[in-house]
Amino acid sequence: MAEGDAGSDQRQNEEIEAMAAIYGEEWCVIDDCAKIFCIRISDDIDDPKWTLCLQVMLPNEYPGTAPPIYQLNAPWLQGQERADLSNSLEEIYIQNIGESILYLWVEKIRDVLIQKSQMTEPGPDVKKKTEEEDIECEDDLILACQPENPVKALDFDVSENRTIEIEELPPIDHGIPITDRRSTFQAHLAPVVCPKQVKMVLAKLYENKKIASATHNIYAYRIYCEDKQTFLQDCEDDGETAAGGRLLHLMEILNVKNVMVVVSRWYGGILLGPDRFKHINNCARNILVEKNYTSSPEESSKTLGKNKKCSWSDGLSENPGVSICSYVLK
Template sequence: MNEALQDEIAALNSIYGDSTLLPSPTDPPTSSIYILTLPPLDPSSPPSSSLLIQFPPSYPDVPPSTLSTHSSNPALPKGTAARDLSLFRDAITQVHTPGQVCLFDAIESFNDLLTLATSPVPSPSPSPSPPPQSQPETSLPPPPWILSAPFTELKSTFLARTCPVTSVSQAKGYLAHLLATDKKVRSATHNITAWRIRGENGTSYQDCDDDGETAAGGRLLHLMQVMDLWDVMVVVTRWYGGQKLGPRRFALINMAARDGFVRAGLVTEEKEGGRKKGR
């Protein structure tokens, strides 16, 4: 097993749960066949389906193959496993880039495709009711998060979310919504936050929160200052892997944040000799 695949397995199991991606017990280890248990859209519901994934020796230069379904929750409607298999194959095709691990992005893309496939078509209403005066965080539309790639070292995984914001109350609301609706984020070791917002009449707002990772929020805010980023927030989630990283953890936090900013189109990746610099 190559190092990129080892890191990807550790990252997926940190983010979605320890049994998300496991070797197939019925296939020889040399086959590189794994069982991927797709995480549910709703954290409170059971998993949907499990798929058999085979990684070629040249992965990630070559995409993994989604061989078949492995199992399906018996409580789910007939046809769910076949639907998930088809959607996940589409997701792999959409996200794979030669040389880049892709399962995390494929899972997120699969969830997007599944949402589209299962969303009911709204029926026209002759007299729309007025919007409620207030809504709890869980009933609001999800913030338009852009996710970084997961970064894993010594079994700790770091993942950044970035989002445009125009007010402090909006930033706080987005964070509250994330913690209220995403169990895997809520149960993480740390959720380090920073934002910079330009207000009216030349005012500006900057704030950060270490969430128990001492000095991490300030370093994250400093990164945003150096990059001259405004009207955006970032949340870097860390799942601790049991081994201390020392000062290296701050570099990984900033690496995840910067990758999120790049993916959100807020900055461009530096280049050397006409090629993108690697992480």
């Protein structure tokens, strides 16, 4: 496999895992080998009036130089309404060439359905989903923040003469643990605006013996630089290969900024396979939504279209422009 193909395949896998974490049962795998997926989108999860199924196939060149191949399935979607929605999706692709755009497409369709619901009478009845998943939680893993305790530097050099407004220890929130086959995952979140705060948050978390004893503490952060209109971002696997990159990719898709997420995993002795990445992303997504860090689809599209991203190890990269034509699954 060529190096470019391998890179595209990795980015596709990361996006697929992120979409599954974001949308849960609404996201469905049609053919894993052929990279064909379907997602059910409605104007309202609890009381849907209008529903549409978006089916996509990811070509080998996506997201670098080709868009997803897609099909819009809804009995009420015809004529000009279908053409307008297709044009909107293709416009999003053109504005974000080289980026992962499935999240933007789904939320654009949801926005169209919401507007349609507000302007028209209810559409065909749609069966509601009532099944809920029980999440096993261990009380002793729900951690409380202790802002009064001093920060131990550990391996980090935290200067005592820091700027109070920018480099003080930010508040740290802890998410609800997810347990699967004796492995437990828990997310921790803190607002950060500079790299030194990232180190301070890690140092503070490692003061907790439970967190310090975790098998892995995977983290990622994104800091928006207003003056340069770029993102300063980085991630760490902490021994869980590729987990940090997947976590960062989820944060990119959700377009979060000025925030750090750490996911602790306590290994229970049973291998989970790819499910471990699902739990890591679910933990992170849940706490980001709970703390209102996710932005609107419009903001996400604008930000992805005009801002570049940089990390500590990589320079700014540019994606080649390509033209788009209409792609439809047969």
